[in-house]
Amino acid sequence: MAGGEAGEAYGAAVAALRSHLSDWVHVMDPGTTVSLLASYGRLEELLSLAALRGDHEGLLEQLLARGRRGGRGQDRWRPSAVCRPSPLAPTSDPRPRPGPLRALTVLRSPSVSRELLYKFAPALVAAAAEEAVDAFIAERPPLDPRRLLPALLRYGEPESEPAARRHVLRYVEFAIEALGTTDIVVHNLAVALYSLAPGREGEDALLRYLTRAGRGGAPLVYGGTAPLYDTQYALRLAQECGKPRAAVRLMCQLGMYPDAVRAALALDLGLAKSVAAEPQQDDGLRRKLWLQVARHVVERGSESGTGSGGAADGADPTAHIRTAVEFLREADGLLRIEDILPFFPDFVTIDNFQAAICDSLERYGAAIAGLKADMEEATAIAEALRRDIAVMAHRSAAVSLSQPCTRCGRPISEAAPLTSLPQGGALPPFYLFPTGCAYHVACCAAEIHALMVRLSRVRPGATTAPAYGGAPAASVSSLQEALAAEIGSEDPRNGELTVRLLEAPFVFEADAAEAASWAI
Numbered sequence: 001m002a003g004g005e006a007g008e009a010y011g012a013a014v015a016a017l018r019s020h021l022s023d024w025v026h027v028m029d030p031g032t033t034v035s036l037l038a039s040y041g042r043l044e045e046l047l048s049l050a051a052l053r054g055d056h057e058g059l060l061e062q063l064l065a066r067g068r069r070g071g072r073g074q075d076r077w078r079p080s081a082v083c084r085p086s087p088l089a090p091t092s093d094p095r096p097r098p099g100p101l102r103a104l105t106v107l108r109s110p111s112v113s114r115e116l117l118y119k120f121a122p123a124l125v126a127a128a129a130e131e132a133v134d135a136f137i138a139e140r141p142p143l144d145p146r147r148l149l150p151a152l153l154r155y156g157e158p159e160s161e162p163a164a165r166r167h168v169l170r171y172v173e174f175a176i177e178a179l180g181t182t183d184i185v186v187h188n189l190a191v192a193l194y195s196l197a198p199g200r201e202g203e204d205a206l207l208r209y210l211t212r213a214g215r216g217g218a219p220l221v222y223g224g225t226a227p228l229y230d231t232q233y234a235l236r237l238a239q240e241c242g243k244p245r246a247a248v249r250l251m252c253q254l255g256m257y258p259d260a261v262r263a264a265l266a267l268d269l270g271l272a273k274s275v276a277a278e279p280q281q282d283d284g285l286r287r288k289l290w291l292q293v294a295r296h297v298v299e300r301g302s303e304s305g306t307g308s309g310g311a312a313d314g315a316d317p318t319a320h321i322r323t324a325v326e327f328l329r330e331a332d333g334l335l336r337i338e339d340i341l342p343f344f345p346d347f348v349t350i351d352n353f354q355a356a357i358c359d360s361l362e363r364y365g366a367a368i369a370g371l372k373a374d375m376e377e378a379t380a381i382a383e384a385l386r387r388d389i390a391v392m393a394h395r396s397a398a399v400s401l402s403q404p405c406t407r408c409g410r411p412i413s414e415a416a417p418l419t420s421l422p423q424g425g426a427l428p429p430f431y432l433f434p435t436g437c438a439y440h441v442a443c444c445a446a447e448i449h450a451l452m453v454r455l456s457r458v459r460p461g462a463t464t465a466p467a468y469g470g471a472p473a474a475s476v477s478s479l480q481e482a483l484a485a486e487i488g489s490e491d492p493r494n495g496e497l498t499v500r501l502l503e504a505p506f507v508f509e510a511d512a513a514e515a516a517s518w519a520i
Contacts, residue, residue, distance in 0.1 A: 014045075017042075017045060018045060018048055021033075021045060021048060021049055021052065022048075022052060025049065025052045025053060030053065030055065030058060033049060034046065034049065034058060034059060034062045035062065037049065038062050038063065038099075043102050043105070046059050046062075046063075046106075047059070047106060047109070050106070051111065056106060056109075056111075056112045056113070056116060057116055057119075059106060060103050060106060060107070060116060060120050063099045063100070063102050063103040063106065064099055064100060064103050064120065064123045064124075064127065065099070099127070100123075100124055100127035100128040100131070100132075101128060101131060103120065103124065104124065104128070104131055104132065104135050107120070107124075107135070108135065114139075114143075117135075117139070117143070118143075118144075118147045118148065121136075121148050121150070121151035122150055122151040122154075124151070125151045125152070125155075125164065125167075125168065126164075129161075129163065129164035129167040129168065130167045132151075132167075133167040133168065133170055133171045136148065136171050137170070137171060137174050142178075142179055145171075145172075145175035145179065145181050145183065145186050146181075146183050146185065146186065148171075149185060149186070149189070152168050152171065152172065152189060153185075153189060155168040155193065156188075156189050156192030156193055156196070157192075158196060158241075160196075165193060165196060168193065169190075169193040169194070169197075172186060172189055172190045172193060173190070176190060176213075182228055184228060184229060184230060187213055187227075187228040187229040188229050188230055188233055188234075190209060190213070190229070191206070191209070191210075191229050191230075191233070191234045191237060192237055194206035194209050195234075195237040195238055195240075195241040195243055195246075196241060202243070203243045203245055203246055206238070206243055206246045207245060207246055207249060210227075210229075210234070210246060210249055210250065211249075213227055213228045213229055227253060231250055231253050231254055232254065234246075234250050235247060235250040235251065235254065238250060244263060244266070244267055245267065245271070247263060248260050248263050248264045248267070248271065248275065251263065252275060252278055257275065257276075257278070257279060257285060257289055258288070258289065258292065260275045261275050261276055261289050261292050261293060262292070265292075265293065265296045269293070269296075269297070272293050272296070273293060273330060275289065276289035276290050276292070276293050283334065286334055287331075287334040290331040290334050294331070397432055397434075399412070399432050399438060401413040401427075403438050404438075405430070405438060405439055405440050405443050406437040406438060406439055406443075406493065407439055407440070407443035407444070407446065407447050408440065408443050410440075412428070412430040412438050412439075412440065413427060413428070414428070415428050415440075416428065416440035416441070416442040416443050428440060428441070429441040431444050431487070431488045433490070433491040433494070434491075435491045435494045437491050437493065437494065439492070441484075441487070444487050444488065444492060445483075445487050447492035447493070448486075448487050448492050448497070451492060451497040451498065451501065452497070
């Protein structure tokens with residue numbers, strides 16, 4: 001225009017255009033009008049038209065389509081459908097086109113629904129990854145990371161564009177650290193993005209993430225926490241993407257300790273030792289892992305775990321022997337010299353193991369001395385028990401005939417109320433216990449029976465009663481003797497049965513319904 005964009009004529013033309021749009025928007029063809037305004041770069045008028053028509057979605061489609069076409073002979077993008085951008089990067093200039101940038105400007109408007117941001121997120125990330133991620137992070141209130149996954153997941157694939165992948169990782173880190181998301185899909189995407197990062201720095205970042213996310217999961221039954229990511233999926237990615245140290249860490253999380261030690265030995269002996277020392281709750285497994293490391297040290301004879309043996313390389317042929325012997329001290333007492341001797345060749349002399357053998361013999365001597373002390377203590381205890389039993393065999397007590405029965409209260413010289421048979425003037429049988437309690441035989445049997453019935457309610461099947469029906473006379477007499485010995489074995493009110501009933505509830509499960517009916 002002659003007067004330039006700052007001239008009065010330009011301003012008047014813009015005012016006339018906007019007035020025309022406002023007056024005739026209801027009769028204009030939307031597609032043609034939007035195409036004309038977009039071709040001349042009239043963003044403000046496009047926004048006004050979208051506000052008049054309430055059609056921000058159509059405006060965004062036009063802007064993103066123009067960004068893919070490249071405009072007036074600009075660098076072009078590969079054609080694709082709206083909201084389904086191609087995973088391929090631009091063919092020449094990676095800089096974002098004006099269309100996607102203007103689409104982001106439209107989406108920042110307060111009058112635009114947030115749902116449109118979720119809908120067009122895939123196209124925005126594909127067209128302008130850096131700017132789109134900046135907009136996602138700056139959005140307040142924060143966006144839902146799970147709803148943005150359709151725009152982000154494609155960058156967890158190896159064929160995705162590295163520059164865009166770095167920006168997607170920025171948002172994933174923001175979602176994890178700032179928003180505190182625990183969504184397993186988001187964390188699996190983080191594992192994929194870290195695994196695809198090249199070099200040792202990428203593996204270090206993956207290891208830091210595995211340590212951080214492995215501590216923030218749900219608590220496990222036996223301690224520790226479940227990681228926020230899928231461990232098996234992470235292990236597969238680490239192996240496919242060449243992240244061996246991360247793979248060792250993930251094998252340990254999965255309990256694959258022998259495989260983890262084997263993989264660690266191919267990298268570094270120190271890493272293998274740390275893996276072997278990890279399962280603190282299982283000494284048997286730790287010993288197996290230390291043996292695996294010891295075998296490698298003996299057979300390879302290399303401190304780093306990557307050499308081919310000292311003698312073959314012209315080094316000291318006994319160097320790996322000394323290394324293996326010193327290795328026994330690092331095994332926390334789980335290994336001894338006799339455990340690793342089978343790994344050495346036959347021509348090795350005993351002089352190389354002199355110190356280790358002496359140490360092993362000293363430990364065996366200390367263990368034998370400890371066992372001898374335990375045996376002497378056990379012998380002394382057994383002798384004391386034998387003396388006590390001998391004294392008990394001749395122990396006696398005096399009892400008065402007027403002493404009451406602990407159960408029925410009658411004197412023990414009178415018949416028990418449970419017995420209806422005449423005594424013929426004979427003293428009824430009774431039990432006198434070391435506790436000082438006296439019982440009629442029938443009362444003691446009734447007391448024992450009551451206790452056993454209560455105990456059987458606590459532990460069903462814990463007690464059984466002998467059956468006399470149909471048994472021969474000889475067996476009946478023997479059963480009677482056994483029953484008498486069982487009844488008189490302990491004081492019913494001060495013995496083991498009473499102690500076991502301390503754990504019994506006042507109301508049994510069978511009486512729960514009746515107890516509930518008395519509840520207020």
